[in-house]
Amino acid sequence: MTGASKPMGPIPPGFAAIDGELAIGGVRARDWVARAGGAPLFVYDAALIAARIAAWRAAMPQALALHYAVKANPFAPLLAFMAHDVDGFDVASGGELAAVQAAGVAGGRIGFAGPGKRDADLAAAICAGVTLNLESAHEADRALAAGDRLGIAPRLAIRINPDFELAGAGMRMGGGARPFGVDAELVPALARRLVASGAQWCGFHVYAGSQSLDGEAIVASQAATLALVVQLAETAGVTVPACNLGGGFGIPYFHGQRALDLAQVGDRLGDLLDRRAPALAQTRFVLELGRWLVGEAGVYLAEVIERKQSRGQTFLVVDGGLHHQLAASGNFGAVIRRNYPCAIATRFDAPADDVAHVVGCLCTPLDRLGDALALPHAQPGDLVALFCAGAYGASASPAAFLGHGPAREMLVSSGSAIVA
Numbered sequence: 001m002t003g004a005s006k007p008m009g010p011i012p013p014g015f016a017a018i019d020g021e022l023a024i025g026g027v028r029a030r031d032w033v034a035r036a037g038g039a040p041l042f043v044y045d046a047a048l049i050a051a052r053i054a055a056w057r058a059a060m061p062q063a064l065a066l067h068y069a070v071k072a073n074p075f076a077p078l079l080a081f082m083a084h085d086v087d088g089f090d091v092a093s094g095g096e097l098a099a100v101q102a103a104g105v106a107g108g109r110i111g112f113a114g115p116g117k118r119d120a121d122l123a124a125a126i127c128a129g130v131t132l133n134l135e136s137a138h139e140a141d142r143a144l145a146a147g148d149r150l151g152i153a154p155r156l157a158i159r160i161n162p163d164f165e166l167a168g169a170g171m172r173m174g175g176g177a178r179p180f181g182v183d184a185e186l187v188p189a190l191a192r193r194l195v196a197s198g199a200q201w202c203g204f205h206v207y208a209g210s211q212s213l214d215g216e217a218i219v220a221s222q223a224a225t226l227a228l229v230v231q232l233a234e235t236a237g238v239t240v241p242a243c244n245l246g247g248g249f250g251i252p253y254f255h256g257q258r259a260l261d262l263a264q265v266g267d268r269l270g271d272l273l274d275r276r277a278p279a280l281a282q283t284r285f286v287l288e289l290g291r292w293l294v295g296e297a298g299v300y301l302a303e304v305i306e307r308k309q310s311r312g313q314t315f316l317v318v319d320g321g322l323h324h325q326l327a328a329s330g331n332f333g334a335v336i337r338r339n340y341p342c343a344i345a346t347r348f349d350a351p352a353d354d355v356a357h358v359v360g361c362l363c364t365p366l367d368r369l370g371d372a373l374a375l376p377h378a379q380p381g382d383l384v385a386l387f388c389a390g391a392y393g394a395s396a397s398p399a400a401f402l403g404h405g406p407a408r409e410m411l412v413s414s415g416s417a418i419v420a
């Protein structure tokens with residue numbers, strides 16, 4: 001098929017061709033698939049993640065701690081790898097807590113936010129010395145009761161639902177009425193109560209939104225967070241041992257999007273922390289990032305099963321689909337469907353002389369991974385690569401839907417797979 005193609009997002013840096021094929025971590029995509037035992041396969045390049053962390057530390061103020069938000073990708077070898085490179089982990093369920101503990105991370109390095117924590121989750125966190133970011137006064141009561149039952153003073157912080165949101169964020173999680181966090185106006189009374197209860201008072205957590213590429217907006221939200229935390233601490237008359245400033249750093253998925261200016265955010269946040277109010281002089285500051293750390297390091301590889309023509313259009317039907325990579329199909333929180341970056345991995349540097357739809361093997365029209373993409377002419381047996389697959393891929397997709405089964409996953413470094 002020829003005809004008009006639709007744009008796709010930019011292929012992230014760090015991927016080269018070897019003998020004309022896409023290489024990930026210095027090894028050809030086809031070789032990774034062979035080593036894994038077949039496609040579909042997620043490959044995560046540990047070197048790219050390590051480079052991200054190093055760039056973050058170089059750009060950000062020294063005193064700032066980096067937490068990994070496990071929700072983005074809980075693959076066990078990746079958690080074990082991250083355990084050496086980040087300062088802490090943020091989990092959002094009892095299952096994520098168990099996964100991080102299994103990676104050998106001590107509870108003192110873990111924060112637990114998220115609505116609807118069950119009593120068993122609270123107890124597991126308290127036993128492990130995890131900091132609970134409380135989402136409501138009722139959750140606070142249940143955490144204190146669990147601490148009493150266990151004879152352990154729980155480590156408690158309050159997640160604040162601020163009266164602002166992260167402008168331009170792909171997903172807003174603060175401001176207005178939310179299931180997340182305690183409304184700011186209710187925070188001082190709760191903070192006083194927690195301090196008086198004899199719990200280990202840990203401070204505040206604010207998470208205003210996700211997937212922002214706008215450094216100015218991120219810094220504005222951090223500035224508003226600092227001001228709010230100072231005001232609430234002074235009103236309550238409590239100290240602020242720690243303050244989790246959230247994250248929200250995004251990555252470019254779509255045509256026309258540009259990478260976040262890390263140096264800009266680092267410089268401006270450094271200024272903000274240098275000029276912070278005396279109430280925050282002793283506070284330990286944390287940022288929690290998921291997709292920015294791991295999203296661009298992952299590639300989803302699926303094999304072309306069919307090259308099908310229908311009424312003048314070409315469909316490349318692959319052996320994967322939205323059951324592994326829901327976000328690329330546009331069905332994970334997107335308002336309009338746009339094309340993720342995509343390539344024919346086995347013809348990576350061939351000219352894009354074809355226009356094709358890349359569709360998955362699910363029997364639903366939702367299963368479209370690429371819409372009218374300009375690609376090299378692909379045949380059955382070729383591998384399609386979808387980029388930006390390191391975050392919200394395998395664990396954020398309905399793997400049981402239609403019974404094809406899960407994708408394989410691999411963390412790779414220096415030419416070999418890292419096994420859990």
Ligand SMILES: *Cc1c(COP(=O)(O)O)cnc(C)c1O
Pocket residue numbers: 069071072090113173207210211247248249288289290291292391
């Ligand atoms: C989802 C979430 C994150 C991670 O968001 P990313 O966009 O992956 O960086 C961090 N903290 C909280 C509280 C979250 O809900």
